[in-house]
Amino acid sequence: MNQWKGKPYHSLDYELRKQFGQKIYKLSLDGGMTCPNRDGAIGRRGCIFCSEGGSGDFAVPASAGASVFSRIEEAKLQVQKKAPSAGGLRYIAYFQSYTNTYGPLEYLEALFTEALSHPDIAAVSIATRPDCLDGQVVNLLARLNRIKPVWVELGLQTIHEETAAFIRRGYPLPVFEKALDRLNAGGLTAVVHVILGLPGETPSMMYSTVRYLAHKNIQGLKLQLLHVLKGTDLAALYESSPFPVFTMEEYIDTVIRCVELLPPEVVIHRLTGDGPKSLLLAPAWSGSKRLVLNALHKRFRESGSWQGKEYTDT
Ligand code: SF4
Numbered sequence: 001m002n003q004w005k006g007k008p009y010h011s012l013d014y015e016l017r018k019q020f021g022q023k024i025y026k027l028s029l030d031g032g033m034t035c036p037n038r039d040g041a042i043g044r045r046g047c048i049f050c051s052e053g054g055s056g057d058f059a060v061p062a063s064a065g066a067s068v069f070s071r072i073e074e075a076k077l078q079v080q081k082k083a084p085s086a087g088g089l090r091y092i093a094y095f096q097s098y099t100n101t102y103g104p105l106e107y108l109e110a111l112f113t114e115a116l117s118h119p120d121i122a123a124v125s126i127a128t129r130p131d132c133l134d135g136q137v138v139n140l141l142a143r144l145n146r147i148k149p150v151w152v153e154l155g156l157q158t159i160h161e162e163t164a165a166f167i168r169r170g171y172p173l174p175v176f177e178k179a180l181d182r183l184n185a186g187g188l189t190a191v192v193h194v195i196l197g198l199p200g201e202t203p204s205m206m207y208s209t210v211r212y213l214a215h216k217n218i219q220g221l222k223l224q225l226l227h228v229l230k231g232t233d234l235a236a237l238y239e240s241s242p243f244p245v246f247t248m249e250e251y252i253d254t255v256i257r258c259v260e261l262l263p264p265e266v267v268i269h270r271l272t273g274d275g276p277k278s279l280l281l282a283p284a285w286s287g288s289k290r291l292v293l294n295a296l297h298k299r300f301r302e303s304g305s306w307q308g309k310e311y312t313d314t
Contacts, residue, residue, distance in 0.1 A: 003264070004307075008259070008297075008300040008301075008305060008306040008307065009259050009268050009271075009300075009306065009307040010264060010265065010266065010267050010268055010307055011267070011268055012220070012267055012268065012269045012270075015267045019149075020090060020122050022088075022090060023089075024090050024091060024092055024122050024123075025079045025083065025089060025090070025091050025092070026091065026092045026094045026125070027072060027075035027076060027079065027091045027092065027093055027094060028075065028094050028096045029068070029071055029072070029075060029093055029094060029095050029096065029097075029115075030071075030095075030096070030097040030098075031095040031097070031098070031100040031103075031111055031126075032103075032111075033098050033099055033100055033101075033102045033103045034098050034099070034102065035098040035099040035102060035129070036099065036102060036129070036131070036132065036170070037050075037099075037129070037168070037169075037170045038050075038098070042131075042170040042171075043168055043170055045168065045233060046168070047155075047157075047167050047168055047169055047170075048166070048167045048168050048232065048233045048234045048237070049167065049195070049226065049227070049228070049229065049232055049234045050232060051229045051231060051232055051275075051276075051279055052231060053097055053276075067114065068093075068111060068114040068115050068118075069114060069118060072091070072093060072115065072118050072120070072121065075091075076089070076091065076120065079091070089120065090120055090121070090122045091120055091121055091122065092121070092122060092123045092124065092125050092151075093115040093116075093118070093121050093123075093124045093125070094124075094125045094127070095111075095112075095115075095124070095125065095126045095127060096127050097127075099127075099128050099129050099132050100126045100127055100128050101126060101128040101129075101132045101133055101137050101141075102128070102129075102132045105136055105137065105140060108137065108140060109140055109144075112124055112126070112140075112141075112144055112150070113144065113147075116144060116147050116148045116150075121148065122148065122149070123148055123149035123150070123151060124144070124148065124149070124150050124151070125150075125151040125152075125153060125191070126141070126150065126151065126152050126153065127153040127155070127193075128152060128153065128154065128155075129154070129155060129170075129171065130154050130156075130171060130175050130176045130178070130179030130180070131170070131171045131175050131179070133152070133179040133182060133183070135182065138182040138183060138185075138186045138188070139186065141186065141188055142186030142187060142188060145186070145187060145188055145189075149189060150188055150189070151188070151189040151190075151191055151219075151220070152183055152188050152189065152190055152191070153191040153192075153193060153220075153222070154176065154179065154180070154190065154191070154192050154193065155169075155193045156176050156192050156193060156194060156209075156213075157169060157193060157194060157195045157198065158194070158195065158198060158201065158205070158206075158209050159173055159208060159209045159212050160201065160205055160208075160209070161173065162200070163198050163200060163201055163205070166198075166199065166200060167198060180216060180217070180218070184217045189219045189220065190217070190218045190219055190220070191218070191219065191220035191221065191222060191267075191269055192213055192216075192218050192220070192221055192222070193222045193224060194206075194209055194210065194213070194221065194222065194223055194224065194258075195224050195225075195226050196223055196224065196225055196226065196246070196251065196254055196255065196258070197225055197226035197245060197246045197251070197254075198226055199237075199243045203254050203257070206254060206258065207257060207258065207261060210223075210258040210261045210262065211261050213262075213266075214261050214262050214263055214266070214311055215313075218266060219265075219266065219267060220266065220267040220268070220269050221262065221266055221267070221268055221269065222268075222269045222270040223255055223258055223259075223268070223270060223271050223272075224270060224272070224273050224274075225246065225251055225272055225273040225283070225286055226245065226246075226273075227273045227275040227280060227282075227283075227286065228245065228280075228281040228282040228283075229275055229276075229279040229280060229281060230279045230280075230281050231279065235281050238281060238282060239281075245282050245283045246283060247283070247285070248283075248285045248286075248292060248295060251283075251286075251292075252292075252295055252296050252299050253299075255271055255296060256296070256299060256300060256303065256305050257310075259271075259305070259306075259307045260305055260306070260307065260308070260309040260310040260311070261310050261311055262307050262308060262311060263307075263308055263311050263313070264307055264308040264311075266307075268307070271293070271296060272286065272289050272292045272293060272296075273286055273289070274289070
């Protein structure tokens with residue numbers, strides 16, 4: 001466990017300090033694209049949990065005419081207000097909102113090249129859908145990855161097709177597998193998002209998703225508590241026929257089990273949720289991320305648990 005500076009899991013902060021020799025901050029940016037699950041190409045209502053901001057409610061918007069450089073500068077100011085020192089900071093340009101490879105190739109090339117060329121940007125992270133990663137896009141990203149690290153974040157959420165249909169994810173599991181193969185072949189860093197607590201899923205279904213990913217060539221995982229956000233179809237469902245949501249204790253037990261199932265080399269990018277408090281409908285306890293993380297770390301210590309404890313490579 002000491003391999004992660006005393007933490008019971010391979011945290012993103014640990015990995016970034018190892019790779020870049022300092023703390024790295026994320027700048028949440030809007031790449032100015034939409035999503036095929038919202039514009040009608042696949043669907044019009046989006047994933048059932050997706051808020052108006054397209055899962056990027058904190059992102060600096062791609063306001064008309066603003067260059068990527070100026071958006072980066074604007075986002076840097078927000079971080080510097082909270083960061084202990086205003087000088088010498090480095091950042092990840094995180095294209096978070098909607099589907100950030102859903103645009104013409106030339107547009108993507110110009111956008112990401114400009115972000116990478118900013119001297120304070122250490123890496124670029126691109127959130128997208130596996131069905132928006134054809135060979136040409138992956139070739140472009142692989143080329144850019146030779147300039148500075150490029151990470152690709154895929155919203156899988158679950159491996160179970162019945163849940164995927166319920167949440168209107170809009171693609172079957174083989175599409176994810178094909179995209180991951182392409183990313184692996186291109187030498188790109190793949191980070192996968194999983195939601196814990198989707199309606200109808202038992203803990204054993206969530207563990208199957210994590211166990212499946214533990215045996216794939218992924219470099220990072222985001223475990224996200226299901227947030228019911230105001231204004232979403234999930235919120236309408238919750239209000240008309242409430243479904244059970246995790247208590248904090250149940251969530252902590254589930255997360256710890258998931259972490260135990262992962263191999264030590266997979267970087268854990270997130271263990272809770274990061275939704276906007278103003279939109280949070282349920283679970284109410286999840287509004288305080290610090291409280292949840294403290295309780296989680298305490299339970300890790302008490303239970304003597306660590307990442308990989310229950311991982312087997314077969
Ligand atoms: S793929 Fe992402 S942006 Fe598109 S609807 Fe689903 S959560 Fe929202």
